[in-house]
Amino acid sequence: MTELPRIHPHDYCDEDLPELIQPWWDTLPRYFHALPDHFLADSDTRWRIDYTASIDNIARTGLACMAGAAALPAALNKQRQQQDREQSRFYQSFLDEDDPNVFFAPPQQRADIHRAPVARYHFQPEDGDAYTLHFRSPFETRNPELRERYHAHKPNGTAWAQHWRHHGEPRPTLVMIHGFVADPYWLNTRWLALPWFYKQGFDVLLYTLPFHGRRKGRLAPFSGAEFFSQGMAMLNETFAHAIHDLRLFMAMLRDQGSPAIGATGISLGGYTTGLLAALEDDLAFAIPNVPLVSIMDLMKSWFPINQQIPLFQKIFDTDMSGLRKLTALHSPLTWPCRVPQSGRMIIGGAGDRFAPPKHSQLLWQHWNRCDLHWFPGNHLLHLDQGLYLKAMRDFMKQALVERDVELAG
Structure with missing residues (x-):
């Protein structure tokens, strides 16, 4: 494990963090959400960690109120409760499969992708082009009973991305997946210093998750509100849709000659990156940034949305392990990572109280103790970001070198 200076989390991990044993939804302690997140650090770094953690707690409560309010109408609807309980049974058999691609089936056709130059206020590369991409998604829900309901969300049926491409020979591409409610391209461009990665020689694709941005329904109270608010069965289909459309954009990159594709994502995007790493055989690298790994355990640590956990247990007549199992199909912890060990890296915030x-530590265990870099900030404020950005760049380039050596051999 590689660490940034002055932060040393490993002394508590091996003692306090339980060993990951499959099936993780049964063996992870029910109090996992309450385990301490403490680090050994010098006094200056300790102050920054504690200060940013307190800011996260306040901001998290606001987001939890928004997400909880969006989900409550469906959760209190008796008819919808019964439907969700019955429809969720459809997905449980897929957990018995050895290959997650049995459920997350690769697209069987190419997409007709349209492109237009980005607006003037977006990043404009001097030595390349920047386009907004979209296509009408051919995705069909795996559960036929949900097909009509899912596809009633018309705006969500169009996939969107932004693509920055250098002139000349095709370059390796960094795919970036945004977090929950944090979909604007301009925000992610600045937040994760994506123009800097572009100048390091990478093409960049910014992908929009379902029910976010232009995929948001007209009556949705905020971007992303429909992602988690429609029940467990619909959540499985939403992740299937996210992966399906992302794979079509990746197929486009391969058709254009991109020699390698790697992925990074933040928060919910980090979760999706971890899932993608369990599905794609040829990802050169996967770098989740402040990822979550268990949606139910995350909910249990967020007030006031944690007050809905007993309601979910009553609806599905189960305990915490059972709720985890309902969401395990899309968790990165459920499936082996297909990215080579040399291409796995995790970025974590020591003061993060959103995820x-x-x-991050649990995913680090699951990924065979891969490279793990900590920064002394929270989910929103990435202090010392320049250090981990340079570490990411060096790691990505080295992963590409090792990939080329393996392919040549």
Whole structure:
């Protein structure tokens, strides 16, 4: 494990963090959400970690109120409760499969992708082009009973991305997946210093998750509100849709000659990156940034949305392990990572209270103790970001070199 200076989490991990044993939804302690997130650090770094953690707690409560309010009408609807309980049974058999691609089936056709130059206020590369891409998604829900309901969300049926491409020979491409409610291209461009990665020689694709941005329904109270608010069965289909459309954009990159594709994502995008790494055989690298790994355990640590956990247990007549199992199909913890060890890296925030460090640590265990870099900030404020950006760049380039050596051999 590689660490940034002055932060040393490993002394508590091996003692306090339980060993990941499959099936993780049964063996992870029910109090996992309450495990401490403490680090050994000098006094200056300790102050920054504690200060940013307190800011995260306040901001998290606001987002939890929004997400909880969006989900409550469906959760209190008796007819919808019964439908969700019955429809969720459809997905449980897929957990018995050895290959997650049995459920997350690769697209069987190419997409007709349209492109237009980005607006003037977006990043404009001097030595390349920047386009907004979209296509009408051919995705069909795996559960036929949900097909009509899911596809009633018309705006969500169009996939969107932004693509920055250098002139000349095709370059390796960095695919970036945004977080929950944090879909604007301009925000992610600045937040994750994507123009800097472009100048390091990478093409960049910014992908929009379902029900976010232009995919949001007209009556949705905020971007992303429909992602988690439609029940467990619909959540499985939403992740299937996210992967399906992302794969079509990746197929486009391969058709254009991109020599390699790697992915990074933040928060919910980090979760999706971890899932993608369990599905794609030829990802050169996967770098989840402040990822979550268990949606139910995350909910249990967020007030006031944690007050809905007993309601979910009553609806599905189960305990915490059972709720985890309902969401396990799309968790990165459920499936082996297909990215080579040399291409796995995790970025974690020591003061993160949106996706607490224990989630990054659990993914680190699952990924065979891969490279793990900590920064002394929270989910929103990435202090010392320049250090981990340079570490990411060096890691990505080295992963590409090792990939080329393996392919040549």
